[in-house]
Amino acid sequence: MGFISWIILGLIAGALAKWLMPGDDGGGWLATIGLGIAGAFVGGWVGSFIGLGAATGVNIGSLITATFGALILLFAYNKFLRK
8 A cells, every 4th residue: 555545544544533533632634634644543453353354545444443443553652652
């Protein structure tokens, strides 16, 4: 998957994760994109670990996987790192 595809997937997945788990998280669009891109990696790892597949391109399955990973990261940030 190309660099631009990861940015597009990250933007959409990060925005969906923040929409599904609202709160005062701080950060702007760059943090949202970073959260989505990292979420794609985490979601892909978790998805392949439990047999659901990885984030392979800009499609619905990858979007769900990346959003799930971004939700995991957002939850971990809010629970453990944010004071």
